[in-house]
Amino acid sequence: MSETSIKPKLASTSVNPLAERLKLTLNYDELSNCIRCGFCQPSCPTFKETGIEAASPRGRLALMKAVVDDLMVPDEAFREQMDLCLGCRACEPVCPADVKYGQLLEQTRDAIEKHTEHRWWVKPIRNAVFKQLFPNQKRMRLLGSALRIYQRFGIQGLVQKSGFMKLLPDTMSQMERILPEASAKGVIEQLGTYVPASGGRKPIATVGMFRGCIMDVLFTETNINTVKLLSEAGFDVVIPEAQNCCGALHAHSGELDQARELAKKNVDAFRTAGVDYIISNAGGCGALLVEYGHLLHDDPEYAEAALNFAENVKDVSQMLMEKGNIPQFAVKENGSGHERVAVTYQDSCHLRNVMKAGNAPRDLMNRIEGARLVELQGADRCCGSAGIYNLVQPQMSMDILDHKMEHVKQTQAHYLLTSNPGCLLQMKLGIEREQMSEQMKAVHIVDFLYENLVK
Numbered sequence: 001m002s003e004t005s006i007k008p009k010l011a012s013t014s015v016n017p018l019a020e021r022l023k024l025t026l027n028y029d030e031l032s033n034c035i036r037c038g039f040c041q042p043s044c045p046t047f048k049e050t051g052i053e054a055a056s057p058r059g060r061l062a063l064m065k066a067v068v069d070d071l072m073v074p075d076e077a078f079r080e081q082m083d084l085c086l087g088c089r090a091c092e093p094v095c096p097a098d099v100k101y102g103q104l105l106e107q108t109r110d111a112i113e114k115h116t117e118h119r120w121w122v123k124p125i126r127n128a129v130f131k132q133l134f135p136n137q138k139r140m141r142l143l144g145s146a147l148r149i150y151q152r153f154g155i156q157g158l159v160q161k162s163g164f165m166k167l168l169p170d171t172m173s174q175m176e177r178i179l180p181e182a183s184a185k186g187v188i189e190q191l192g193t194y195v196p197a198s199g200g201r202k203p204i205a206t207v208g209m210f211r212g213c214i215m216d217v218l219f220t221e222t223n224i225n226t227v228k229l230l231s232e233a234g235f236d237v238v239i240p241e242a243q244n245c246c247g248a249l250h251a252h253s254g255e256l257d258q259a260r261e262l263a264k265k266n267v268d269a270f271r272t273a274g275v276d277y278i279i280s281n282a283g284g285c286g287a288l289l290v291e292y293g294h295l296l297h298d299d300p301e302y303a304e305a306a307l308n309f310a311e312n313v314k315d316v317s318q319m320l321m322e323k324g325n326i327p328q329f330a331v332k333e334n335g336s337g338h339e340r341v342a343v344t345y346q347d348s349c350h351l352r353n354v355m356k357a358g359n360a361p362r363d364l365m366n367r368i369e370g371a372r373l374v375e376l377q378g379a380d381r382c383c384g385s386a387g388i389y390n391l392v393q394p395q396m397s398m399d400i401l402d403h404k405m406e407h408v409k410q411t412q413a414h415y416l417l418t419s420n421p422g423c424l425l426q427m428k429l430g431i432e433r434e435q436m437s438e439q440m441k442a443v444h445i446v447d448f449l450y451e452n453l454v455k
Contacts, residue, residue, distance in 0.1 A: 018074045018115040019067050025107045026068055033097045034061045040091035040101075045382045045400050046084050054081050057091035057101050064108055074112075082108050084396065086389055087252050088349035088382035089287075102354070103294060106251050113254025130255050134213050134245040135262055137186075144217035147182030171394040171429075178428040183220035187211050187227060188239050190220070195227050195237045203236040204323055208275035210266075212285050212421075213245040219421050225450035226281045226316050232453065233324030237279075242269035248288040251295070252387050263292050264302055267309050277323075278309065281316045281446055283348025283420035284387060286355050289313040315351055316446060317360035317419060328454040331370030340372040343448070344413035346404075346427055347379050348420035349386075361419050361445050368452055376416075377407040383418075385426035397426075398433075405430045408440075417445045 040057040041047050047056035054063060060081055066072040082105065089102045118126070133139050150156050156176075159165065165173040187209070197203040207230060211223050230237050243266050247259030266289075270278050280286035288295070293307035320326055331341050343365060352358035358380070365373045384390060384400035408416060408430065416431070418424050427442040 016073050018111060019070070021111040021115060022064065022074065022108065023068050025111050026064060026104060027100075027107075028068060030100055030104060031061060031065045031068065033099045034058060034065075035097050036062075037096060039094045039096060043090040043094050043381075045086055045088065045090070045384070046396065048381075049396060049399050055084060057085075057095075057099075060085060061099065061101065061104065064104060079112055079116075082112060084393060086349075086382050086384070086386040086400075088386060089353040090349060090380065090382065093353055103291075106256060109252070109254040110256040111254075116254075126253075126255075130250055130253065130258055134249065135258070137213070137216075137244060140213050140217055141184060141186065144182045144186075144220075145184040147179075147217070148184050151179075151181055169394055171390060171398060174429055174432060175390070175425065178425065178432050180218050180425075182218055183216075186216035186220055187223040188241055190224060191227055191239070193239045193241055195231050195239075197234050197236050198231045201234055204234040204325065205276040206236040206238060206274070207277045207279045207319065208270045208273050209237050209239045210243065210246070210278055210280045210285060210289065211239060212280075212282055215282050215285070215421055219424075219444065222281060222421075222444045222446050226279070226446050229320065229327070229446060229450055229453070230279065230316065230324070232327045232455075233320050235319075235324065238273050238275050240269040240273040242272070244269075246285040246288050247295075248284050249387050251288055256295075259288070260295055260299070263288075263295050263306065264299075267292065267296070267302055267305050270309060271305055276312065277319060278313045279316050279319055280313060281419070281444070283315065283351030283355065284422055286313060286315050287350030287353075290355055313355075315355055315357045315360065315419065317364055318355070318357040321360045321363050326364075326367065329364075329368040329371075329449055329452045330454050331368060331452050340370050341415065342374050342411070342413040343368075343371050343415040343417055344374045344376045344408070344411040345379060345445070346376060346383055346408075346416060346418045346423055348418060348423050349380075349382050351419050352380060361417070364445070364449060365417065368449070371452075374411045374413050376411055376413075378404065383423050383426045383430070385420075385422040387422060390426060390429075401426060401430050401433070405434050409434070409436070413440060415448060416440055416442045417448055418442070419445050 044056050053059040063078055067074050091101050209227055216223055227237050245262050247262035250259040290310050290313045293310040296302045296306035347358055383404050384397035390397035416427050424442055424444050431437055431440055431442055
């Protein structure tokens, strides 16, 4: 029996509450825009793995529409197909009808969550994670402190040697080994809330740094390097202290109401800061930030402000290429024995498919003296991370990752770069699973750029 289950089907003469909610929630015109051409199928990771129509964007849209049209009752199989989707949104750029699949998927998951009976222990865990932990920066700091103690004082080694990790699923035990070093102090604690353009220059613009939640605990150094890169490129950088989690994990997990509340707090925080642009260094976060206008379009108090917020969100690579005085980059050390270091790039799905900024990281990589960009076959295909997908759908996630690593090996690159923390962890996991740690290192592009910054 699965951990969660939708309430049993009602008789055909009864009203199914989930079906009724979907009728009220889903945009019928948007559902009807799908012309069933199938262009989305070759771009869909789950369809590519299974070959099942229902596991494609077209198939899932057909299921949604069938429920709304009273042609089927949403049952366990319906939920399973909605859960199986990675939400990578690779289907959207190739859709000739411009169907907003991602928005329809989030609305469907939100409706499912509101009509799902969880096991007794699932609800308190979801409440702790989505409502008590991620929205609260102080609690995230405490989590960072706990992880740092675990990693720094020998506890991690003892746990690994004890054999306890063998009791957990392989994916979780492997992920535990490649977790980056946690930090008890985030970017604000280390740099403050304001960093001026370097060299006392007149700033090009004032930008607001979105620090994220997990990003500021497990990837604090990347946040710090992001601020320093922006400063080097001629921007004054403000880091609003009142900001919180973007809400992406909530939106993807059927917690849209909570995502909206988080969005409002971020809109207020950056509006008060008076910045020209909002900068993200995490594709997953940025993809929701640029959709705040849609997320809050029904809120009379926030609709206009949210739309203005969304229009000014940019990825750090995008900001550097479009607006910045691009610094000089050169590989400082080349221990590979080659004239130039080979680097390859795995796209962040949301940076490419939602933020439409997939070229900016490559443009920056091509500017690094002493580095050679080797294109990764299928770089635009999801790596299988997708937020917490690799935890809740481990088999599909690992199948996708294993196929991804086949192409990664072919690049023979020394560095595998990406622009999203989830992707970075997944690629580290792939390197670990393939025992390639001696040949290749996975790095966030911001860290690679800053490491090779010519000062």
